Amino acid sequence: MTATPTFIEANGRRYARPQQPVVVVCVDGCEPDYITQAIQAGVAPYMARMLEHGSSLIGDCVVPSFTNPNNVSIVTGVPPSVHGICGNYFYDVEADREVMMNDPAYLRAPTLLAAFGDAGASVAAITAKDKLRTLLGHQLRGVCFSAEKADKATAAECGIDKVLELVGRPVPSVYSADLSEFVFAAGVRLLQARRPDLMYLSTTDYVQHKCAPGTPEANAFYAMMDGYLSELDAQGAVIGLTADHGMSPKTDAAGRPRVVYLQEALDARLGATAARVILPITDPYVVHHGALGSFATVYARNAVERAQAREALLALPGIEAVLTRDEAAQRFELAADRIGDLVVVSDHLTVLGTSAARHDLSGLTVPLRSHGGISEQKVPLLFNRPLHGVDPARRLRNFDVFDLALNHASAPTGS
Amino acid sequence: MTATPTFIEANGRRYARPQQPVVVVCVDGCEPDYITQAIQAGVAPYMARMLEHGSSLIGDCVVPSFTNPNNVSIVTGVPPSVHGICGNYFYDVEADREVMMNDPAYLRAPTLLAAFGDAGASVAAITAKDKLRTLLGHQLRGVCFSAEKADKATAAECGIDKVLELVGRPVPSVYSADLSEFVFAAGVRLLQARRPDLMYLSTTDYVQHKCAPGTPEANAFYAMMDGYLSELDAQGAVIGLTADHGMSPKTDAAGRPRVVYLQEALDARLGATAARVILPITDPYVVHHGALGSFATVYARNAVERAQAREALLALPGIEAVLTRDEAAQRFELAADRIGDLVVVSDHLTVLGTSAARHDLSGLTVPLRSHGGISEQKVPLLFNRPLHGVDPARRLRNFDVFDLALNHASAPTGS
Numbered sequence: 001m002t003a004t005p006t007f008i009e010a011n012g013r014r015y016a017r018p019q020q021p022v023v024v025v026c027v028d029g030c031e032p033d034y035i036t037q038a039i040q041a042g043v044a045p046y047m048a049r050m051l052e053h054g055s056s057l058i059g060d061c062v063v064p065s066f067t068n069p070n071n072v073s074i075v076t077g078v079p080p081s082v083h084g085i086c087g088n089y090f091y092d093v094e095a096d097r098e099v100m101m102n103d104p105a106y107l108r109a110p111t112l113l114a115a116f117g118d119a120g121a122s123v124a125a126i127t128a129k130d131k132l133r134t135l136l137g138h139q140l141r142g143v144c145f146s147a148e149k150a151d152k153a154t155a156a157e158c159g160i161d162k163v164l165e166l167v168g169r170p171v172p173s174v175y176s177a178d179l180s181e182f183v184f185a186a187g188v189r190l191l192q193a194r195r196p197d198l199m200y201l202s203t204t205d206y207v208q209h210k211c212a213p214g215t216p217e218a219n220a221f222y223a224m225m226d227g228y229l230s231e232l233d234a235q236g237a238v239i240g241l242t243a244d245h246g247m248s249p250k251t252d253a254a255g256r257p258r259v260v261y262l263q264e265a266l267d268a269r270l271g272a273t274a275a276r277v278i279l280p281i282t283d284p285y286v287v288h289h290g291a292l293g294s295f296a297t298v299y300a301r302n303a304v305e306r307a308q309a310r311e312a313l314l315a316l317p318g319i320e321a322v323l324t325r326d327e328a329a330q331r332f333e334l335a336a337d338r339i340g341d342l343v344v345v346s347d348h349l350t351v352l353g354t355s356a357a358r359h360d361l362s363g364l365t366v367p368l369r370s371h372g373g374i375s376e377q378k379v380p381l382l383f384n385r386p387l388h389g390v391d392p393a394r395r396l397r398n399f400d401v402f403d404l405a406l407n408h409a410s411a412p413t414g415s
Numbered sequence: 416m417t418a419t420p421t422f423i424e425a426n427g428r429r430y431a432r433p434q435q436p437v438v439v440v441c442v443d444g445c446e447p448d449y450i451t452q453a454i455q456a457g458v459a460p461y462m463a464r465m466l467e468h469g470s471s472l473i474g475d476c477v478v479p480s481f482t483n484p485n486n487v488s489i490v491t492g493v494p495p496s497v498h499g500i501c502g503n504y505f506y507d508v509e510a511d512r513e514v515m516m517n518d519p520a521y522l523r524a525p526t527l528l529a530a531f532g533d534a535g536a537s538v539a540a541i542t543a544k545d546k547l548r549t550l551l552g553h554q555l556r557g558v559c560f561s562a563e564k565a566d567k568a569t570a571a572e573c574g575i576d577k578v579l580e581l582v583g584r585p586v587p588s589v590y591s592a593d594l595s596e597f598v599f600a601a602g603v604r605l606l607q608a609r610r611p612d613l614m615y616l617s618t619t620d621y622v623q624h625k626c627a628p629g630t631p632e633a634n635a636f637y638a639m640m641d642g643y644l645s646e647l648d649a650q651g652a653v654i655g656l657t658a659d660h661g662m663s664p665k666t667d668a669a670g671r672p673r674v675v676y677l678q679e680a681l682d683a684r685l686g687a688t689a690a691r692v693i694l695p696i697t698d699p700y701v702v703h704h705g706a707l708g709s710f711a712t713v714y715a716r717n718a719v720e721r722a723q724a725r726e727a728l729l730a731l732p733g734i735e736a737v738l739t740r741d742e743a744a745q746r747f748e749l750a751a752d753r754i755g756d757l758v759v760v761s762d763h764l765t766v767l768g769t770s771a772a773r774h775d776l777s778g779l780t781v782p783l784r785s786h787g788g789i790s791e792q793k794v795p796l797l798f799n800r801p802l803h804g805v806d807p808a809r810r811l812r813n814f815d816v817f818d819l820a821l822n823h824a825s826a827p828t829g830s
Contacts, residue, residue, distance in 0.1 A: 032666070033664040056671065058673065214629055251448075253797055254467075254797075395732065
């Protein structure tokens with residue numbers, strides 16, 4: 001008889017096989033102050049208790065501080081230089097076309113979820129939006145479905161069907177707080193029904209794009225979350241919570257978006273079509289942010305124009321950094337062939353666009369809040385258990401959350 | 416008969432003599448989102464109107480983003496490299512002692528307020544805390560008093576007496592929102608009673624250190640401000656509003672302060688007392704921030720230890736930049752002889768301390784919010800008039816607020 005191995009490996013990292021269910025939650029756009037303010041307002045009593053008895057740390061997410069690169073980093077345990085997903089969207093130079101990067105064909109590393117499934121652990125991943133499902137569920141033996149298309153989940157494709165019946169809720173609107181609530185509700189029900197060894201819950205930042213920390217709507221969202229986290233805890237789960245990225249207001253005091261249109265600036269300097277600006281925030285769901293984030297990449301035709309573009313970009317207001325491909329690949333651990341010749345990061349109140357005509361801001365019914373830059377890199381790393389054996393000098397990343405929950409969280413009391 | 420000159424000069428800048436009262440307001444710690452959220456919550460109807468018909472810009476404050484360097488920059492129109500005030504507190508190497516920098520003896524440039532007074536304009540400056548009064552009122556022929564010591568104002572020292580009678584309010588507590596309200600109330604009464612040509616109102620950030628933008632307490636403060644601004648506007652004043660610095664949460668998600676104790680780290684590396692850490696945020700009013708900000712300077716004994724200190728500092732978590740004296744003096748336009756051998760800036764969630772034992776955090780009854788770093792450099796520049804003739808490529812500073820209000824604000828309708 002072969003003993004079950006104690007550790008499961010993925011991408012060069014070893015994870016302890018869980019003795020009780022481990023639930024990792026990625027709260028999209030969770031600037032740490034959302035939690036601080038919700039606790040402060042008294043609407044998150046579970047999180048207050050959880051952080052008193054568990055652990056509260058701050059980690060760095062991946063820059064660009066966007067959803068896809070970070071969710072993929074979290075489920076692979078490695079940065080984009082290894083897994084290849086550097087944005088939601090990129091310019092495929094060989095094919096000469098701009099493409100969404102949510103096809104697993106672009107994935108260069110297996111997920112740890114798949115490794116756990118292959119090792120016989122029972123695994124489930126639930127995402128808010130369907131765009132992430134195919135990446136997170138790549139080659140996963142287990143359950144993987146999205147709230148957005150919960151009614152379409154089949155046993156063949158998602159490892160589960162009749163999700164609406166299980167959760168007892170209708171399919172939520174893709175632009176709503178309900179979409180995230182469905183993820184939590186499904187997680188709680190699935191834990192009751194199947195008790196998976198490892199579960200990953202990933203929400204959407206619809207609320208965070210609209211509401212500042214401590215405002216009534218934000219507090220209501222975190223109060224909702226607090227209730228479900230409490231239910232997961234009550235079922236004995238080890239909970240690790242992090243975020244894909246933070247969130248900042250991207251407006252002046254009057255609430256008007258502060259946008260620097262890079263393609264316009266480069267066209268004026270280099271002539272039309274000399275440089276190509278790519279906004280890796282771009283995805284099919286742009287209503288709440290107008291495809292405006294704080295990170296862009298620029299493709300130039302040659303070294304001379306690249307230098308001219310860099311100079312022109314550095315002279316623009318609201319720009320925090322302009323890096324060459326190699327500088328950006330090294331500093332942010334990105335795949336050099338998946339970014340442009342230049343990487344542009346704007347400051348905490350500024351977003352980057354291409355040309356005014358290419359951004360539909362009509363959906364911005366409240367002052368724009370967004371992300372993508374270095375200013376949204378700090379994210380919470382929270383656990384409902386004390387951690388042990390973590391080097392205090394270690395630079396923690398959001399993609400260490402599985403390592404911390406599986407390898408460093410204390411055994412629950414009484415186990 | 417000599418014609419009154421149209422312009423008044425100060426520190427190499429020319430300001431148009433005002434045709435109607437000009438009121439410049441410095442809202443201490445006014446991260447732009449405070450105003451955005453107050454407007455959004457519907458509690459600042461005047462500011463909503465003001466920004467619809469006037470101007471809303473974002474400017475850079477001086478780093479260190481502290482009160483004294485920025486208030487002095489605003490009233491001199493020049494950076495600390497010219498006026499010499501680089502912090503609230505500094506280490507006088509020659510005298511070998513650490514001193515408060517609120518003595519006008521440290522001021523290397525006259526204020527534009529004094530220049531206006533000398534040119535026969537009627538000028539008034541009202542500050543919340545008395546610590547600023549002697550700097551702002553240096554050699555000023557005009558009115559200058561603090562809310563904190565409003566009852567002590569004498570005609571001989573402050574150009575005014577019976578302030579409590581004028582304002583109709585008691586002396587407020589130094590740790591209160593009332594202290595700032597007193598400044599606004601006094602400004603409104605003074606404008607009615609004496610109609611000064613130029614007025615400077617400078618508040619305190621007691622509320623901003625405690626409350627996040629959009630929370631009920633913050634909104635109440637901005638609603639209060641909104642009412643007084645509306646009264647100033649109704650009296651025909653041109654209003655320019657800016658901030659000395661922004662404000663960020665300096666905690667983890669649980670609301671615990673994220674402090675890096677630099678003296679402890681340097682003592683461990685270099686031996687005790689080899690390096691001296693100075694926190695220029697230090698002032699006599701530390702209850703609400705525990706003398707914890709995001710900017711520090713370090714004095715080393717020699718070049719070898721300076722290099723060792725720099726290396727040790729760069730390895731610490733939460734550090735955004737470590738600059739040499741010359742790099743910092745150039746980048747932040749500081750007086751090189753008023754800063755240490757190294758300048759340390761921490762990130763938007765982190766503050767810098769000396770040693771744990773030297774900081775009293777018992778006054779932090781709510782999660783710490785503070786400033787001092789690059790992350791608090793963006794401040795509002797708001798006007799109740801459209802601006803004309805401002806180069807869109809110009810890097811705006813908070814200390815351009817008098818230039819913008821006096822030289823670029825449109826004449827009021829009907830004048």
